[in-house]
Amino acid sequence: MTLEVTLTAEQCWQPVPGGSGTYVVELARGLADVQGVRATALVAAHRGRDAHDGRVAAPVRRAPLPRRLLYPAWNHLRLPRAEWVVRGSDVVHATTWAVPPTARPLVVTVHDLAFLRSPEHFTTHGNAFFIRALDRVRREADLIVVPSQATADDCLAAGLPRDRVRVVPHGVRILPATSDEVAAFRRQHDLRRDYVMWCGTVEPRKNLPVLLEAYAHAAARGLDADLVLVGPRGWGDATTGLGAGEGTAPGVRYLGRLDDVDLHRAYAGARAFCFPSLWEGFGMPVLEAMAHGVPVVTSRGTSMEEIAAGAALLADPHDPEELAEQLLAACGDAHDDLASTALSRSGQFTWSAAAEATAAVYREAAGG
Structure with a gap:
């Protein structure tokens, strides 16, 4: 018997799909290879044929409302039900905080609880949406999927029932880069020295000011490498002076x-990767760097430590001196051993394994 699963996929049609969009795409691709499970993507109404353009590896069904009306209708009117749009659903999986009403078993993925940790980072409207969604998940979800134990702990602290939370780590998929391609990238950006890489959206929780201070300490102690920052400008003091190709300090x-x-x-060419974020639901950049065989320095006591599991150097993200010390080690004597252990550890995270584990959650929800 095939289990019919409705998978919300509207995140893939957002202007910036982000990590949640990647999760939906990779999960749908993985589920396509899981025997006994058939996923159908549920999205909002879109004009023309753009809801069938191959963004997800699943048949797509469109709700009768556009996103700006669909989400409020789901939250306030409790209409339309997911199974009215996707006939024959056995399980409904809300892959983000946009949770459709349903009489079928409901699985919800909670990527993080950022809005509870730092509500000032979100609009009043956004916080209201997330809080209402959290309340619905608490009351309605049969099972809750989280990407890390750190996020599971946050969920328990927020009152979600322990017996309904299931930890399913993400997988990782990288684009291999040849030495010639890396050399061309370095020439394009005039990267003449070794470099330590960071990537992400520039925002306060990413902790860039401490990274910049740590880099200055390490450079003063002999680190012969640039610091290369990659990612869109977000908000906060760390964005000051960041123009493309422009440095905030020497190096x-x-x-x-x-x-x-x-x-x-950029990953493949890095001497080391430093990601001292204050917190993450999962920390995909750490895993991507490790999958390229790049030594990683990241934050102690976070989901990134959980992911690295001994394959990265850890530091107190508030302590630039300790970060500097670990940067020197990652670029120096510890480099080759760290590169090897990072590559080995990253191999334990695959999207096929994530899809199989998520399918097991579906079966558990349906059986319950």
């Missing part, structure tokens, strides 16, 4: 947003 380069090909060439 610091800000490349801005890169496309996927150049992003992975």
